[in-house]
Amino acid sequence: MSEENKAPEETVKPEEPAKTETQSEAPKAEAKPEAPKADAAPEAPKAEATPEAKPAAPKPAAAAKPAAEKAPEPEKEPDPRLIEAQQRLETIKGKIATKFGDAAIEEADVKKITPTLVIKPEYWVDTVEYVKTDPSLLFFYPEAMAGTDYKDKGYIEVFTLLHSFELDYDIALKVRGARDNGSVPSITPIFSGFNWEEREIYDLLGLRFEGHPDLRRIMLEEEWQGHPLRKDYVVMD
Amino acid sequence: MEMFTWLDKPMSGMTFLNMALGAVIVLGFILGVVTYTIYFERKVIGWMQWRIGPNRVGPLGLFQTIADVLKLLIKEDIVPAKADRTMFLIAPIIAFFPSFMVLAVIPFSATHIFTAASNVGVIYYIALSALTIIGVVLGGWASNNKYALIGGMRSAAQMISYEVPLAMSLLAVVLMSGSMNLVEIVEAQKNFPYVWYIVPQFFGFIIFIISATAELNRTPFDLPEAESELVAGYFTEYSGFRFAFYMLAEYVYVFAMSALATTMYFGGWEGPFLPGWLWFAIKVSAFIFFFFWVRATMPRIRTDQLLSFSWKVLIPLALLNLVATAVVMTLV
Amino acid sequence: MAIRTEELLMNIGPQHPSTHGVLRVVVKVDGEIIVDAEPVVGYLHRGTEKLAEDLQYTQIIPYTDRLDYLASMINNHAIVGAVEKAMDLEVPERAEHLRVIVAELQRIASHLVFFGTYLLDLGAMSPFLYVFAEREKIIDLFNRLCGARLTFNYMRVGGVKWDTPEGWVEEAKQFVQHLKKQMDMYHELVTGNEIFLNRVKGIGKFDTETAINFAMSGINLRSTGFNWDLRKNKPYSIYDRFDFDVVVGENGDCYDRYMCHLKEIEQSLRIVEQALDQIPEGPVMGKVPKILRVPAGEYYSAVEGARGELGVYIVSEGKDKPYRLKFRRPSFVNLQLLPKLLVGQSMSNLIAILGAVDIVLGEVDA
Numbered sequence: 043m044s045e046e047n048k049a050p051e052e053t054v055k056p057e058e059p060a061k062t063e064t065q066s067e068a069p070k071a072e073a074k075p076e077a078p079k080a081d082a083a084p085e086a087p088k089a090e091a092t093p094e095a096k097p098a099a100p101k102p103a104a105a106a107k108p109a110a111e112k113a114p115e116p117e118k119e120p121d122p123r124l125i126e127a128q129q130r131l132e133t134i135k136g137k138i139a140t141k142f143g144d145a146a147i148e149e150a151d152v153k154k155i156t157p158t159l160v161i162k163p164e165y166w167v168d169t170v171e172y173v174k175t176d177p178s179l180l181f182f183y184p185e186a187m188a189g190t191d192y193k194d195k196g197y198i199e200v201f202t203l204l205h206s207f208e209l210d211y212d213i214a215l216k217v218r219g220a221r222d223n224g225s226v227p228s229i230t231p232i233f234s235g236f237n238w239e240e241r242e243i244y245d246l247l248g249l250r251f252e253g254h255p256d257l258r259r260i261m262l263e264e265e266w267q268g269h270p271l272r273k274d275y276v277v278m279d
Numbered sequence: 280m281e282m283f284t285w286l287d288k289p290m291s292g293m294t295f296l297n298m299a300l301g302a303v304i305v306l307g308f309i310l311g312v313v314t315y316t317i318y319f320e321r322k323v324i325g326w327m328q329w330r331i332g333p334n335r336v337g338p339l340g341l342f343q344t345i346a347d348v349l350k351l352l353i354k355e356d357i358v359p360a361k362a363d364r365t366m367f368l369i370a371p372i373i374a375f376f377p378s379f380m381v382l383a384v385i386p387f388s389a390t391h392i393f394t395a396a397s398n399v400g401v402i403y404y405i406a407l408s409a410l411t412i413i414g415v416v417l418g419g420w421a422s423n424n425k426y427a428l429i430g431g432m433r434s435a436a437q438m439i440s441y442e443v444p445l446a447m448s449l450l451a452v453v454l455m456s457g458s459m460n461l462v463e464i465v466e467a468q469k470n471f472p473y474v475w476y477i478v479p480q481f482f483g484f485i486i487f488i489i490s491a492t493a494e495l496n497r498t499p500f501d502l503p504e505a506e507s508e509l510v511a512g513y514f515t516e517y518s519g520f521r522f523a524f525y526m527l528a529e530y531v532y533v534f535a536m537s538a539l540a541t542t543m544y545f546g547g548w549e550g551p552f553l554p555g556w557l558w559f560a561i562k563v564s565a566f567i568f569f570f571f572w573v574r575a576t577m578p579r580i581r582t583d584q585l586l587s588f589s590w591k592v593l594i595p596l597a598l599l600n601l602v603a604t605a606v607v608m609t610l611v
Numbered sequence: 612m613a614i615r616t617e618e619l620l621m622n623i624g625p626q627h628p629s630t631h632g633v634l635r636v637v638v639k640v641d642g643e644i645i646v647d648a649e650p651v652v653g654y655l656h657r658g659t660e661k662l663a664e665d666l667q668y669t670q671i672i673p674y675t676d677r678l679d680y681l682a683s684m685i686n687n688h689a690i691v692g693a694v695e696k697a698m699d700l701e702v703p704e705r706a707e708h709l710r711v712i713v714a715e716l717q718r719i720a721s722h723l724v725f726f727g728t729y730l731l732d733l734g735a736m737s738p739f740l741y742v743f744a745e746r747e748k749i750i751d752l753f754n755r756l757c758g759a760r761l762t763f764n765y766m767r768v769g770g771v772k773w774d775t776p777e778g779w780v781e782e783a784k785q786f787v788q789h790l791k792k793q794m795d796m797y798h799e800l801v802t803g804n805e806i807f808l809n810r811v812k813g814i815g816k817f818d819t820e821t822a823i824n825f826a827m828s829g830i831n832l833r834s835t836g837f838n839w840d841l842r843k844n845k846p847y848s849i850y851d852r853f854d855f856d857v858v859v860g861e862n863g864d865c866y867d868r869y870m871c872h873l874k875e876i877e878q879s880l881r882i883v884e885q886a887l888d889q890i891p892e893g894p895v896m897g898k899v900p901k902i903l904r905v906p907a908g909e910y911y912s913a914v915e916g917a918r919g920e921l922g923v924y925i926v927s928e929g930k931d932k933p934y935r936l937k938f939r940r941p942s943f944v945n946l947q948l949l950p951k952l953l954v955g956q957s958m959s960n961l962i963a964i965l966g967a968v969d970i971v972l973g974e975v976d977a
Binding site for chain 3: 153154156158182183184185186187188189190191201203207210212214233234235236237238239242246259260261262263270271275
């Protein structure tokens with residue numbers, strides 16, 4: 043196992059070695075059953091390693107939370123994960139609002155424990171670019187993308203999950219496009235990994251992505267009528 | 280025995296009949312050998328791969344190949360609509376013919392019965408075996424299939440490249456024995472210093488065996504029919520008995536090449552105690568086994584690596600070997 | 612003098628021995644050099660996500676078996692894990708251990724198949740049969756556990772369906788010891804082979820930045836030297852209790868991906884060994900409501916699949932069926948990089964590169 047946890051060029055910082063070390067130490071600590079506590083140790087230095095622009099101050103307190111999502115005590119009153127997620131959401135919301143104004147954010151919420159922001163289509167590409175490149179955020183790992191048809195609300199929602207290796211958590215960014223002939227800007231030029239995902243959403247939900255380099259159906263043939271994942275899709279015999 | 284000494288007789292009705300009879304017997308014999316070579320291959324590789332191999336048709340699966348060949352023979356002869364029909368039909372025959380003809384010069388035993396003790400045996404073998412390439416390229420081209428075409432092209436490139444070191448390594452043996460007659464080469468290995476040519480020509484033998492594997496299109500040089508890349512290579516479009524012809528040609532060559540190696544480097548039928556033909560059979564079987572063994576062990580080499588290996592490594596080494604042999608022969 | 616040459620358009624697949632299913636790659640070749648390549652997918656699209664919208668959560672589990680059919684157990688784990696996280700359900704200790712054991716055995720089986728088929732792609736036939744003999748032993752273990760050999764449908768929300776039969780744990784332990792010894796043989800047979808090394812070293816190389824930008828995960832990402840394994844980085848189930856290393860490569864070429872697979876088998880064996888030693892007695896199903904109703908909301912959770920991050924995104928309206936279920940299929944995502952890797956390579960390298968990206972078409976097409 044190599045100790046190298048090298049992030050792409052732009053993120054390599056002097057703090058990097060410290061982070062790498064905690065990473066490689068974690069496995070040994072986790073051998074014991076009381077891993078949750080042991081895991082908290084690597085968590086704390088990591089929080090300090092993050093750029094100070096981020097409100098790192100409240101983090102050490104929250105760091106006591108086990109990294110394990112399956113916390114043994116889900117009943118305990120204020121779920122520390124939830125509080126943490128709330129703080130993260132506020133941070134990101136604040137950053138985006140300062141950069142693009144409040145108008146850019148349609149909704150902001152914590153879904154389960156993931157900070158989730160709905161961005162207006164006009165600001166979509168810029169926002170994604172911003173969270174990817176801003177040195178205090180660096181959400182540059184495109185984890186997942188999914189489209190959902192909200193028939194009653196009249197829009198199709200695109201969910202993207204981005205991960206920051208620097209901050210070590212996920213955020214979900216969303217954008218909504220109209221159901222009828224709707225379109226949203228494509229972020230494939232920013233994240234090549236969303237190329238096929240966007241094609242799949244176009245194929246199965248019928249939401250167009252403006253600026254996509256190669257927007258064609260991917261799963262179904264070109265002549266296919268309709269978009270199967272829409273709620274009002276009628277299965278043909 | 281009078282009847283079998285037709286080799287140096289003038290051509291008459293009787294000698295012609297004898298020749299025809301000899302050819303048929305050799306043909307039948309080879310078909311039997313090939314049938315059981317294929318069976319042997321499947322069994323041996325099966326054992327090497329923790330499985331049983333053919334065991335259903337006949338006792339121990341002994342009739343498996345016969346059943347396979349019969350199946351191939353009665354299958355429909357499919358010619359793709361877009362194929363070049365004439366060429367498509369001729370190609371397997373062109374590939375198949377020379378494979379049998381080369382057997383004419385192989386000395387199976389000390390009493391040379393059906394085969395020819397030709398004075399140009401080595402050249403004859405090399406020249407005829409090269410003809411097969413035409414059948415392969417033609418088959419690939421005429422199929423009008425891209426995989427087949429690439430397979431055919433690869434095959435041509437490969438066989439031409441490896442023919443050169445093969446011939447050069449054989450020439451070193453010719454230099455040592457002073458004859459191109461395969462019988463005389465075997466005889467020469469009986470004389471002083473009483474060793475088979477594998478010993479003085481060990482280097483040449485290595486070159487020979489590598490080139491021979493490539494020439495036979497066998498793993499690790501089975502690129503022309505690289506299944507994982509080209510589906511089946513040049514015979515992708517062939518089925519039925521035309522496919523069987525390609526397969527037969529391939530296995531006849533395995534036998535012929537093993538026989539050639541035995542003759543050139545391992546003293547042919549020479550050996551103590553046992554009769555000559557048995558020695559020959561043992562040695563040839565060992566070679567055939569070697570080819571199977573390699574097949575079960577090695578991955579496939581890449582085209583460009585294959586060609587550069589031939590031109591940059593094997594041919595210079597073969598040349599060196601040839602020159603060294605010549606120098607030594609002059610001095611001694 | 613320039614010779615006029617023509618580019619050849621070739622369809623590799625959908626019926627081709629080395630596309631591992633019904634993948635089609637349209638390549639333009641100039642001689643044997645690829646000038647353009649485009650993967651065409653969708654031949655195996657069954658609409659799993661659409662089907663799931665009409666199924667109760669338990670009913671979805673067998674459908675996940677058919678995604679990455681070489682790693683059904685891990686797919687099971689992904690869906691039940693996602694539902695459990697969404698509902699904050701507790702899973703009994705024994706069930707958690709069993710899950711880890713079967714998931715890691717499945718990972719081993721899957722990597723073994725990679726090893727075999729990859730070598731088969733490269734023209735070596737024997738390893739394929741060797742690993743299938745080993746895999747057979749794992750499949751037999753699973754067979755005794757749940758009665759199926761490929762699509763296991765073993766896990767349930769809140770636990771696992773069956774407890775171990777008599778002597779199963781002992782057998783599994785024996786198998787772990789057996790495979791540990793076998794691994795050396797595989798290295799001896801293949802890893803040192805000059806021909807093999809010549810075909811995989813430096814081929815299909817990409818760097819971490821590309822891999823991350825292309826959302827790659829699993830071994831494809833780790834082979835570039837980037838340490839990212841969900842079992843460590845976002846521990847789920849009880850993976851944080853086991854001692855194992857994350858295997859990372861150096862150069863991100865086919866050789867590294869091959870080595871990562873083999874080394875990961877060794878690490879998985881370590882996990883299985885520990886889990887088998889620690890497995891407690893007790894129930895294998897937790898207390899779960901008869902009808903599972905995921906509270907309204909959106910949930911994403913992921914497990915480290917055999918091929919990368921296998922995520923499940925659930926949108927629920929509080930009913931017993933998901934409003935929308937999306938699988939983040941690692942094979943599908945990883946395949947995007949293929950055209951970039953192929954341009955300028957030869958036909959033989961196509962097979963080597965495609966094989967090392969390690970896709971399963973059931974997962975690509977969902």
